[in-house]
Structures are given as structure tokens and as C-alpha cells.
Amino acid sequence: MKVVTGVVGNDIHVVANRLMELSLHARGYEVFNLGVNTHLEEFFDAVVETGAEILLISSLNGEAEGWSREVRMLKAKYKDLDNLVMMIGGNLTVGAGKADEIEKKYKKYGFDLVCHQVDLNTGLDSLEAFLAQRN
Amino acid sequence: MSLLSEEREIILSNEYVDAFDFEEVEEFVKSASKELFISHHFKNKSKNKGKMLVQPRGGFPTYKQQFALYEFFVDANVDVLPLTIDSNTRLNDYGTAQKMLRLSEENDMDMLNGYPLVNHGYRTTRKMITHFNKPVSLRHGTPDARLLIETAIASGIFEIEGGPITYLLPYSKNFPLDKAFLYWKYVERVCANYSKLNQPINRESFGPLTATLVPPSITIVIQLLEMMLSLEEGVKSFSVSFSQQGSMLQDIVTGAVIKKMAKHYAEQIGCSDASIHLVYHQWMGAFPTNKDYAEQLINMSTVIASMVGADKIITKTREEATGIPTKEANAKTVADTQYTLRILNGLPNVVDEQEEEILTQEVSAIMEAVFNDPADTLWRKIFNSIKNGIIDVPFSPHIINRNEMITIRDANKNIRIIDRGNVPIPEHCFAFEKSHCDLNKDTTSIVNDIIHDIGIMQ
Numbered sequence: 402m403k404v405v406t407g408v409v410g411n412d413i414h415v416v417a418n419r420l421m422e423l424s425l426h427a428r429g430y431e432v433f434n435l436g437v438n439t440h441l442e443e444f445f446d447a448v449v450e451t452g453a454e455i456l457l458i459s460s461l462n463g464e465a466e467g468w469s470r471e472v473r474m475l476k477a478k479y480k481d482l483d484n485l486v487m488m489i490g491g492n493l494t495v496g497a498g499k500a501d502e503i504e505k506k507y508k509k510y511g512f513d514l515v516c517h518q519v520d521l522n523t524g525l526d527s528l529e530a531f532l533a534q535r536n
Numbered sequence: 537m538s539l540l541s542e543e544r545e546i547i548l549s550n551e552y553v554d555a556f557d558f559e560e561v562e563e564f565v566k567s568a569s570k571e572l573f574i575s576h577h578f579k580n581k582s583k584n585k586g587k588m589l590v591q592p593r594g595g596f597p598t599y600k601q602q603f604a605l606y607e608f609f610v611d612a613n614v615d616v617l618p619l620t621i622d623s624n625t626r627l628n629d630y631g632t633a634q635k636m637l638r639l640s641e642e643n644d645m646d647m648l649n650g651y652p653l654v655n656h657g658y659r660t661t662r663k664m665i666t667h668f669n670k671p672v673s674l675r676h677g678t679p680d681a682r683l684l685i686e687t688a689i690a691s692g693i694f695e696i697e698g699g700p701i702t703y704l705l706p707y708s709k710n711f712p713l714d715k716a717f718l719y720w721k722y723v724e725r726v727c728a729n730y731s732k733l734n735q736p737i738n739r740e741s742f743g744p745l746t747a748t749l750v751p752p753s754i755t756i757v758i759q760l761l762e763m764m765l766s767l768e769e770g771v772k773s774f775s776v777s778f779s780q781q782g783s784m785l786q787d788i789v790t791g792a793v794i795k796k797m798a799k800h801y802a803e804q805i806g807c808s809d810a811s812i813h814l815v816y817h818q819w820m821g822a823f824p825t826n827k828d829y830a831e832q833l834i835n836m837s838t839v840i841a842s843m844v845g846a847d848k849i850i851t852k853t854r855e856e857a858t859g860i861p862t863k864e865a866n867a868k869t870v871a872d873t874q875y876t877l878r879i880l881n882g883l884p885n886v887v888d889e890q891e892e893e894i895l896t897q898e899v900s901a902i903m904e905a906v907f908n909d910p911a912d913t914l915w916r917k918i919f920n921s922i923k924n925g926i927i928d929v930p931f932s933p934h935i936i937n938r939n940e941m942i943t944i945r946d947a948n949k950n951i952r953i954i955d956r957g958n959v960p961i962p963e964h965c966f967a968f969e970k971s972h973c974d975l976n977k978d979t980t981s982i983v984n985d986i987i988h989d990i991g992i993m994q
Binding site: 413415416419420423424426427436437438521522 | 707746748933978979982983984987
């Protein structure tokens with residue numbers, strides 16, 4: 402399966418992004434890593450270009466909250482993205498916040514899977530469970 | 537008009553810049569106190585077998601704050617003062633820097649993470665530098681530092697950190713690397729020209745890179761190449777550097793190899809008249825949030841720097857994990873480090889010939905591959921080598937970096953290469969590196985090991 406991934410916004414935190422690429426690769430995914438400092442449009446453009454089935458956005462400085470509000474609107478501009486699995490993970494808020502409330506909020510923004518401060522492998526396990534259930 | 541002066545005019549045509557009086561600047565440099573030149577202190581140090589120079593980090597938005605910071609440092613018996621530049625200036629956004637400087641001055645609140653030197657200008661800044669009469673080191677992270685360096689030298693700052701590779705690969709995603717090489721060529725020439733007037737301007741490379749599991753072979757290669765690019769343009773005083781890696785032995789081996797090879801490659805390009813120094817950075821990775829532990833770590837770094845035989849040490853503070861340190865915490869580190877250096881006597885001479893030999897062969901092989909690139913100039917050879925992965929910096933965010941090399945720590949916390957990507961590490965060296973690691977693990981546990989290895993000091 403093809404995955405597009407990257408860090409959203411003006412966020413240069415690169416370490417987890419590289420580890421994510423390694424882990425996804427080890428789990429058998431074909432990874433298209435856009436790296437750090439990636440804008441929302443670039444994610445969707447890459448999904449269309451590669452024909453990816455999964456979009457996995459990450460954030461460390463919490464900027465995701467600002468960007469994610471535009472996800473539904475932007476996604477609607479692209480054709481044929483209805484089956485795209487949308488996942489977001491990392492540190493999803495600036496300052497402190499309750500995980501369940503954060504999850505609710507991001508699901509409303511259009512994400513299927515939300516991993517706020519969740520360990521990398523736990524997050525990827527939940528992706529696999531989600532995919533298995535859907536098929 | 538020469539190309540250099542044409543370029544100079546272009547850089548200066550900018551609304552935020554002082555009107556430069558270059559004749560006056562030349563006069564100033566010519567008659568400047570020798571005390572302001574770190575190259576002069578390095579010379580004395582090697583003549584008198586003097587102690588390691590201690591330099592903290594630090595930059596505040598306003599003149600007043602920077603002045604107060606320097607007073608604290610001088611009280612703590614500092615050897616070299618830092619001037620750290622804010623991030624807007626690093627990106628040549630002098631407009632935003634100006635606005636944030638005003639806000640900082642009017643509201644008693646720091647809106648910048650450093651000193652906006654271009655906006656303050658050289659006439660103002662020079663007053664501060666000459667008042668303290670200590671060498672000042674410019675710390676920034678700027679790919680296009682041409683204007684910044686003209687302003688720094690005119691201010692009396694005679695040590696310039698950075699380089700086209702070390703200030704780009706750890707900090708930027710897509711600033712064009714070829715442009716960075718050309719902008720830094722200008723910087724080297726300006727430094728070389730001013731070096732003829734009084735004591736040499738010292739250039740220093742930034743060895744820590746991403747400070748995340750970078751193997752010593754990659755660090756050393758990049759240090760040597762930036763040194764060569766600098767000496768090629770006529771710079772006569774240069775510092776190679778690296779940061780604490782996590783294993784005392786690996787640091788000692790790295791120090792021995794980098795000193796030996798810097799001398800070798802300087803001679804090879806006919807620049808043995810240049811003086812080369814070694815700078816050691818206290819731990820640059822993630823710091824413990826416990827401030828007492830942070831001080832223990834800092835102290836240990838100082839001991840290792842002494843074992844390595846560094847000419848200068850750059851310090852951290854007990855507040856590293858929490859943000860930009862206060863001037864009090866910053867000055868405390870300086871005093872503590874000076875104390876440790878004073879009581880640290882009778883150091884043993886530790887040598888590991890096998891590790892040194894392996895590292896030397898790795899560095900030579902990568903350097904050879906860079907020189908064998910068919911391009912016509914050194915910077916183009918390096919550019920191509922980074923592009924095709926002969927040089928690969930772990931955890932660089934830059935799009936040109938190959939990101940194929942994988943490193944982990946062995947049982948003694950030495951950084952070892954387990955996937956060399958396209959880096960020409962010789963077969964037997966690679967086998968040696970791998971022989972220290974457990975390679976039967978699956979990727980999931982290797983990723984977990986890497987996470988642990990990055991955070992060993994926390």
C-alpha cells in the first residue's frame with residue numbers, strides 16, 4: 402500500500418519523521434515522505450500524484466491544529482479522495498489538552514485516525530487494525 | 537570595479553543597512569586591539585601551553601540586554617564572548633527583525649531569539665565590543681551571511697562561525713545548496729581580505745550538525761571540506777569542531793583523527809601556514825529537564841573536552857531543556873567550567889590505535905570519493921557528493937540530503953554505522969562497525985533503539 406507522509410506547517414522537527422519512514426517501510430508500505438515544513442496542498446497533491454491510499458500527517462510543534470481546520474474544505478477541491486484513509490499523529494495541540502477531546506476535534510476535521518502523543522508503533526498498529534476492519 | 541566590490545554594492549542596497557564607510561572600517565580593523573582577535577589568543581595559548589578558552593552561547597534582542605549579558609560573562613571570567621543572531625536575520629528578513637526589535641525595546645519583552653546585528657548596525661555594536669575588549673564569536677546559522685559578516689567585522693567581531701554545509705543541512709529544507717556555497721565563498725574572501733590588515737580573522741565550522749547520531753566519519757569529512765573551502769580563499773586561521781557524542785572514547789578518537797587529518801589536508805592544498813584549532817561543544821542533544829543533572833552533564837563535557845585537547849569549549853546551561861537561558865544561568869556555567877578546568881590536572885593520555893585507524897580509513901575513503909568527482913572546483917565536487925549520497929548526514933531535514941545512512945549506539949554508546957547508504961565506507965571498516973552491534977533485531981526494535989540512543993542523556 403502507498404502512504405504519503407510528512408510534517409505539516411512550518412515545523413522542522415525531523416527526527417520522528419525519519420523514524421516513521423523507516424517503520425512504515427519495515428511494515429511493507431510504499432512510502433512517499435515529503436519531509437518537514439509541508440503545506441496541506443502539497444500533501445493532497447502528492448496523494449493524487451502517487452495514487453496513495455493513506456495520508457499520514459504529523460506535527461510536533463502543535464501547528465496541526467491551525468492547519469487541520471482547512472482539511473475538509475481543501476479535500477473537497479480534489480476528485481476521488483473519498484476512500485483516502487486520513488491519519489494524523491504527534492503532538493496535536495499547543496500547550497496542554499485532553500487526549501479524548503483532541504481526538505473528537507480532529508475527527509470532526511476529517512481524520513479517521515488520531516494519535517495524540519501516542520507511541521510510534523502503537524499508532525501504526527492502530528492503522529493496521531483500522532485497515533483490516535475496513536476491508 | 538572588481539566582482540567582489542560589485543557584489544558588495546548589491547548586498548548593501550538594502551533599506552535596513554547602515555551606510556558603510558569602508559575606508560573607516562579598514563582603519564578600524566587595522567588599529568583594533570589584538571585582544572579582540574581570537575586568533576591572537578589561540579597563538580598565545582599554543583606558545584604558553586595555556587588553558588582551554590571558554591565561550592558560552594547567548595544573544596538578546598536589545599543593546600541594553602546584550603550589554604548586561606556581557607557584564608555577567610566578564611564577571612564570570614569568560615574568555616570569548618558570543619553574539620548569537622536572531623532567526624529573522626538568519627533568513628535575511630531584516631524588516632521583521634526591525635519590527636520585533638522595536639516591540640522588544642518598547643515592551644520589555646523578548647520578541648527575538650537573538651541579537652539583530654544588521655538592524656543595530658556596526659557603529660552602535662562596535663561601541664559595545666570595544667568597551668569589553670574581549671574576542672567575540674558570531675553564532676548564527678545563515679545560508680546567505682554576506683551582509684551579516686560585513687557588519688560583524690565592521691563591529692569588531694573577528695571570529696565567524698558557520699559554513700555552506702554546516703549551516704544549511706541541519707537547518708533548512710530547501711534553501712539551494714549551490715547558492716549557499718557561493719554566498720559563503722564571498723564570506724571567506726571578505727575574512728581573508730581583512731585578515732591582511734591586523735591579526736587573522738578566525739573562521740570556525742559548525743561540527744555538531746544535527747547533533748543526532750551523526751557518525752564521526754561524516755562529521756570529520758564535513759569539517760575538513762569546509763576548512764579547505766575556507767583556506768582556499770585565503771583564510772589563515774580556522775577552527776574545526778565537533779560536539780560530545782555520547783562515548784568518551786569515541787570523542788577522544790575523533791579529536792585525535794580530526795587534528796591529524798586537518799593538518800594533512802591543509803598541507804595538501806599548500807596552506808600549512810594557516811593555523812588550525814579544535815573546538816569542542818558540550819552535549820548538543822536533548823538535555824535532562826532536571827537542572828542538577830544538566831550541570832553534571834555539563835561538567836562531564838568539560839572533562840571530556842580536556843581529554844580531547846580542545847583549544848576552546850562552547851558551553852550549555854542548566855536551563856537548556858527549558859528554553860533560552862537567563863544571563864545568570866549562562867554566567868554560572870562559565871564560572872563552573874573555568875573552575876573544573878582549573879582543578880582538572882594530570883590527565884592521562886588515552887589512545888585507541890585500532891579505532892583511530894578505522895576512523896582514519898573511513899574519512900580518507902570518503903574524501904577520496906569527493907576529490908574523484910569529475911567537477912572542476914572543490915565546492916562543485918562537494919555539492920555533487922552531497923547530492924549523490926557520498927556524504928549523508930543523519931536526520932538532516934534538507935531535500936538534497938540522501939537520508940540512507942542508519943546509525944545506532946553500541947554497548948559502550950559509540951555511534952556505529954549499520955547501513956552506509958551510498959557513503960563509501962570501506963568494506964572492512966563497515967564490518968568492524970557492524971561487529972559491535974546486534975544486527976538480528978527487526979526494524980521495530982531498531983527504531984526503538986534509535987529513539988533511546990538519541991535521548992541517552994535525558
